[in-house]
Amino acid sequence: MSLLQSKHWGRDVWLAFKDIFLVSSLPGSATRISVLVLASLYLLQIYRRKQRTTPIRGPRSPGWVFGFAKTVLDSTTTTELYERWASEYGPVYKVPGIFGQSKVILWDPKAISHFFARDTWLYNQVPFNKNVVRATLGRGVLWADGESHKRQRRALNPALSAAAIRNLTSVFHDAAHKTATAWDGEIESNQRTHCAVIDVQRWMNHISLDSAGIAVFSHDFGALDGNDSDVVHVLNAFGSSANFSNNLVILAQNFPSILKLPLPRTQFARKFRLIIGKICQELLSRTRKETETGGAAQGDKSCLGLLLKAEGSGESAGLTPQEVIDEARVLLLAGFETTAVTMTWALVELARNPDVQTKLRDECLEFGPTPSYDDLANKLPYLDAVANEVLRLHAPVKEIPRSATQEDVIPLSEPMRTAAGSFTESVCIPKGTVIVVPFAALNCSVSMWGPDAKTFKPSRWFEEDEGTRGAREALHGYRHLMTFGDGARMCPGRLFALTEFKAVLFVLVRTFVFEMADGPGVQIVEGLGMLPRPGVVGSAEAGSVPLRVRRYEF
Template identity: 30%
Template sequence: MSLSYIIDTKERFAFWLAVLGSSYVVCKTLISYFALPSTADTLRGPKSQSWLIGNSEDYRLPYPNERFQRWVQEYGTTFPVYGFFGVRELVVGDTNAMSIILNQTADFPKPASLINTTKHLVGDGVLAAQGYEHKRQRKVLNPAFSMTVMRDISPMLMRVAHELRDSWKKELSCSLPNSGVREIDVLRGFCKAALDMIGLAGFGSEFNSLHDSTNELASAFKELSISISLLKGLGLLTAFFPILRYLPIGSNVANQRNRYIMDRVGLQMITDKKVEVQTLGIDAEALGKDLLSVMLRSNLQENSADRLDDETLRAQIATFLLAGHETTANALTWGLHALAKLPSVQSKLRDEVLAFPDDSPSMDDLNAMPYLNNVVKEILRMMPPVSTLRRIAREDSVLPLARPIVDKNGKTINEIFLRRGESLMVHIFASNTSPDLWGPDAFEFRPERFDKLPEAVSGIPSLFGNLLTFSAGPKGCIGWRMAVIEMQALFFTLIRTFEFGIDPGLEITSRFSFAIKPQIKGQEGNGPQLPLRVSLHPNTSL
């Protein structure tokens, strides 16, 4: 194949891609022009920086996102921004409006582009399911995330926390003589630990990522995860034009190969678990206590009409891997970075965890540590791994506001009129850091705030700690309890053992993919990473 042919083909492809994008913008503009007025037409908000990407680069900046903080302070919690191809999205951070959007899921569904992308990545699992199908899947899955099951799996999570601790101690033993300090990429460690946790507690499988063992399912997922984190250009356009996923280019081919491996291995895991359940009996004490075992028992107890088929069960495995690994690992990473910048908070937390008599607390023991839980909540408040929840208005709608806002004409607005198809962005970060809700120090990392919260935060739709981090309503995060226990176990273990500091010579930025991932300015080509200076606490030995 000649070079001129390849160049010519790429030019034709770029031309038709531009035509597709332009057509999309024109159609959206015409629809908006002839549609009923929307309150968003008159609201104050930042100007679009580009017809192609709008403000998206601004509201995906790293933590703390000072530009977005200024927007919240200037425009309040409800204002328009612009996404890809100039499509307007209404940021919604008002407590009453958010509650309506997240609880009335039939009226405010996920946009088709988000559903299609989710299906492409993990299949028809609970993240992609809508309406009755979502309710049916949640009914089978809910028992696997009960308090009883969480109590059963907490020792597994603590075991992995110990393995990460031992891995970092081993790295420190290789540091220069008498220095005792080593830079460790904590994101890498947390990604491995989170993957091992979901493997062990989720599926009863030893992924052994922390020991650099090769597990086919874990390896395929890690490759898929890296591919997601590197999405840009053509990759981002697939959300709007799914047909682009079928182009025979490198990333598409690799994604399809890894999805095939995940599907094949996932179905084999389900088959093996089914044999175990059928051999030992559905109520046998010897059955595994992992989430997949509990889910299969729950599924077998349903009537045939509500029972999930193997393909739908398989999709839950990919869903657990993506949602349960990516988000937790990034929350842990940003959280430890915050503690490294605040030695006084780190020291206060260390005093509490060192007061515990041993290194293996139960779930109930962890829940009884007030400052540890305050720190976990403050991390989830200020550094939610997923910052937005996208929805659309199925019909023309009205959203009453808990707090009035002022439009660009100086008029007080008490309710938002939405036109059918309007794009909405329930903004977790805006809600979690609103000075109107959290007080004038809303942008300050201060775990003590959870000892006495402002009354205003009681209106935030929430599953945990008056935070929007895990969403809320019928589609709230099903695995939030497990994520909290993982964070408790890892921070308890690591802060008890190590001291953490930052390298002032490194500027940390971020990359937005499924979750907000850290990277080093000037080293973007090396992918997501977050090195911290790590040393042993004086009372700890190698």
């Protein structure tokens, strides 16, 4: 590629020579020579950077203002688009976004592994995401990068370890049994049909909130008992698509000041921070008082209790009291939203696939009444397969964007054709490039999961597909899925989420039979909320997922 073929070369040269002309008009030949030398070095640096940068192919923008930004927010088409673009333009390609800017999409497994090995260090969160996280959750582990992230993550890990979650498994069972009792009451009140149409989305929200409240804070929000608290209202509002505008989400990525407007989304974020902050402060005060008097605080197995003990013993690697509160916010919101969404999708898939539901029920009934943490992890293989398949098809986080803090050379699994027509085994990107790893699309890609990749098929977890195994195994996330991410930012609460998910599903599928309320042909789509929640097409109630539930008769 010649110097004049560089995309921004003409603009850079004009701006540089404009500055040279203004400065070189100053009196004194020495000044003029110095300016010319510095300017020449600057232009040479630009030229070399342009020469090193790999010209990447990608689709032509449909418009300068939004590009494909609106298109990729539509979760019904994004998976197919990303895969088609990878097939057409190569495993690393660029997608035009707002105001002519582009994002680089990674589809190549080796490139993705390289990226995750450098996440939080060479690749940082984009400013929009950092602003949203700070406004909602504070400066906790989801906000931090580099050394700050490493320190906070190290302090958080013991509270989410296998040993900690093992002590919390009974909390998840209790929430599921409380739900089963409530559903039994609704079914018994319909003696004519012996079934009830239940909004499982709402109940999964309640299970997740009460479980997270007890497990994270040792605080029962009482959602399963009908307590309509401020926390219930705020968290349900976060999941509602009614509080989101596609255009505002897109524009705010380039104009962060939009986030300061009194929009419903920002108001809910502010209210959430205040409410959870107050609960954390109350628990903090109570724990310190109990510790001083030798009370029950020593037996507190909650995540926040463990964090507070680590802070007090100096084992928290310098976690400040405010950071402890911010981590608690992260644990509550992440535990509520992601698990509620995933469990709702699980019940929908079981209702749409009665043969899978029957096979899962048979395994759970044969096992016994109350599996332990280790039983859920190792002794219920079909439950594990169903959970994995739900996580594969319905990843709560669809993609992650990161900004390169410096120039990087990304290796590829195989040579790729560039926009200049040559082939390369690596891609050089300049500082400031926005990189995107499309979690959901990779999880459903034919190249990694075979021709039936879009189909709900738990049996795939017992089969070996030699044709796609190599591509999958290059990804080192949980079960080679992107659902929990990978690298330094791999979801720290994955054991918490998996254990709750399996414990709740175990109890409910043993007890009830699930069917689509309006017949097997009803269409379920993903709505735009904080996370893409399922919803029934044409439903008058946004965010509602009604299923017909009846008691299983032995």
